[in-house]
Amino acid sequence: MRPTQEDVARRAGVSRALVSLVMRDAPNVSPTRRRTVLRAADELGYRPNASARSLASKEVRTFGVLIHDVTNPYFGLVYGSVAAAAERAGYDLLVAPGTRSPEREVSLVRTLLEHQIAGLVLLSPMMRTADLQRLSGTVPCVIIGSDTSVAGVDAVTTDEVQAARLVVEHLVGLGHRDIAHVTGGPTRPARDREAGYRAVMAEAGLEPRVVPGEFTPEGGREGGEGLMALDPLPTAVMAANDLTAVGVMGVLRARGVDVPGDVSVVGFDDSQIAALDLVGLTSVRQPVDAFGDAAVARLAELVAETGGEARTQHIPAELVIRSSTGPVRGA
Template identity: 45%
Template sequence: MSRPTMEDVAREAGVSRALVSLVMRKAPNVSDARRQAVLDAAARLGYRPNVLARNLASQRTHTIGVVINDFHNPFFAEVLDGIQAGGAECGYRIILGDGCRSKTGEAEAIETLIDYRVDAMIVIGPRLAVDRIIRVARIIPVVTLGRAVRSKLVMSVNNNEGEGARLAVAHLIGLGHSDIAHIDGGAGAGASPRRAGYIRAMKAAGVGSLARVVRGDFTESSGADAAEQLLRSGRMPTAIFAANDQSAIGAYGALAAHGVTVPGDVSLIGYDNISAAASRHLSLTTIDQPRTVMGREALGLAVAAVEGVRAHEPHLRVEPTLVLRSTTGSPSPSGR
């Protein structure tokens, strides 16, 4: 019943265990004849190396641990695609840990992966405190994604949040808007640079005095609340830049409920380009982060660190792009 071991293969092929090991590791110095004999024997017995034993003996796992804070967030799925693709390319396996949307869950997932002796770790959208992350980085290479960490020990991949915000604002300005409000992401990852980028872009366009930030927290309901707050404010902007698509969707719902049309009365732009944003009945204009690319880059950094190739620049930044859809347009000449 129990699976065949290297010993069995060696016996079957009439060679030593060590030679089987060499063949399995694709070592060069093995004669073709023997190699084939071992391969045949292995196939005959249905042998598969025991990864546990291999990892224990070699002190390497060829595995990258990926901790995802929240599997509910579709944003991460695409990042994962990039990581998987990168891993397949350089012969690394990926194992996933679920952060369960909490700091403790995240910490536990990280511990589990360390216990599994992953060679390196990619932490996506971590909520964990920076010093905790740095502590992990002292044990194994760590790459964070979607959160800037100012540390030499930790590597990171981020989208240029400020530039994304600038793109959004510039797009609206280009359409003729000037009274543009921002629904922000509160203390969430990336919220603060997006907010800063918005302010900067407003100032650059000479409408800094019109800038206003309504508090949000990246959720749909906070977006709805923020929109209602704007409606009640007595001074409805002609355009809204939401810190992410989720809150934009919430705002959209609240506006519609009050008979405000988009983009007729108000233009709306989100951030992230989640799949729901592309949905036909919404068709939300938004800022896209090249998620797949980010995932791939993160994996590249991790592998490089494992293999001792110290990346010259451990903090990567990718550029966002504007995705034009149907929720933005010129401000209505009539005003509201």
């Protein structure tokens, strides 16, 4: 049987993705590891087929895209913006759907790297910092939706402090002073969002009240139960995203708490759910179209080696006001 790249990887004690990079003469492989792979290939008599060598000799016009959570409609909007920007720039996309698992994300990225891709767009990845650092040394990559400070990794994201300021100023303008935050869990975007909330509450001279949650309706329901345990019940809530907000609203209404009469609720993402008549959720609209344009343009710079040092681009958000927020009762 003719040896495969999997056989070479096993003999060299490396990943198949690394073998693929060496065989297509990718630049971001250390000389030592390249020699190890080539020695194993020679020992096994492995030779890349002619069509693969021909493909590798051409300019690669494909980006890989890792999507954090395909069940969240927000990521559909972001992917759509990346796809439109990539098409305008003359790039195709290969897509890997994440499952909210850091380990699964790493596996999916390895699969993408085995194909002919010029770079990667990562939509709110959960993978560890060490994995992101290794990835950035292998292929150009840009993160969307997380204010990462990982060395060598570019990011395009919302200005979380500016976004939180829009929410808090809106609620304070309606007379609210007791404004709680239901978090999105331990992910980078959730931590960024909570940090923005805390910073703006401090600016306004208000005491933050944080309740654990997740970026899911189930996490929102857990957050809603946490809110009901607070004494006194806050008069307003900034939820980590729209799915979280819907979960919170469900608990409040089931417990006889009127939204927005007793408690105003604000979401994040301005997804299709927020605009539904039965939901009417005031929500932060992230600059989704700008995300796609900025990420693809930046990735093209990195591929062309004209990008310079890694940087994070913060893009302002806006607040879309609907029926889930209103004045403090009796104000």
